Amino acid sequence: MTPDEISTYEETLGVLGDIDHRVVERVLREAGWSPCGAGDWAVALRAPDGRAAARISPFDLVAPYTVALYREAAHTRQVPRLFAHRRLVGGGDLQIMEWLEPVDADEAAGFHRALAAREPEVAELADVVRRVHERGRRDQPWFAPKLDDNPDNIMRNADGRLVAADLFGADGPRLYAAVVDDPHLVVTTIPEPERRFMTDIPLTNTGPWPPEVRAAMHESLTTADTTHQA
Known part of the structure; x- marks a missing residue:
């Protein structure tokens, strides 16, 4: 291109x-x-x-x-x-x-192992991954503490090279539990304009929330926003 x-x-x-x-x-x-x-x-x-x-x-x-x-x-x-x-x-x-x-799961797992061990063929990438991950952890309280080593995140481009995608993630279980259990923490760490559609994520792998759960999340955040702005 x-x-x-x-x-x-x-x-x-x-x-x-x-x-x-x-x-x-x-x-x-x-x-x-x-x-x-x-x-x-x-x-x-x-x-x-x-x-x-x-x-x-x-x-x-x-x-x-x-x-x-x-x-x-x-x-x-x-x-x-x-x-x-x-x-x-x-x-x-x-x-x-x-x-x-996509690539074979074993090949992808091998790339992840090489990255974790900072083997010579991926050493430069490993250094950048570590640097950006540490930056994210400092900046963002909901940043996942570990890299996502899902084999699906290692893929092959048109040149035949293996590439690493989507290595970083949010700590989703903790974040969405807090929406109900500690909404004040959520509204004080994520401004409303940046979380307006946080219940609209696809959840294709884990399954969508039931309507009542999504409604409870909206109500919890709305109440916390009102209290925080008062």
Whole structure:
């Protein structure tokens, strides 16, 4: 993909202005992007030419650190090529990156082991991963303490190289438990504009919340916001 083609993504995002995850998905689908995957935090669409993918999340606290990793470790050629990034209204996130293919679970596990051991072939990447992860842990109280070593996070790009994606995550179980059990902590650590859609994440892997649970979360946060603003 040429620099001009990459800049087109940035220009498109600039024209769209301030939008949320629902508008992004609708606009891309209307432009011919097709669904190609979904997880707990995001859905993915593939570009019409097949060379790029869009990761769209309604709410993602740690995505800026993932983007920082992709940019700061780009020289290693062991992270996905990032074409465009935009924070979305309500705490969501959009990343447009090169298309990646899955790899064998054993091969992926081997890459994760090499990264954890800082083996020579991934040493530079490991250093950037550690640096950005430590930064996230300092900045963000809901940052997961460990890297996500899911084999699905190791993929292969069109050049045949293995790359590491989505190594960082939020401590979801603790965060969403706190929404009900300690909402004051949530509203004082995550501004309302950055968590407006926090109950809209797909939860494709673990299953969606029952409607009554989602309603309880909304009520809990609304009450805590009112108390905090009083």
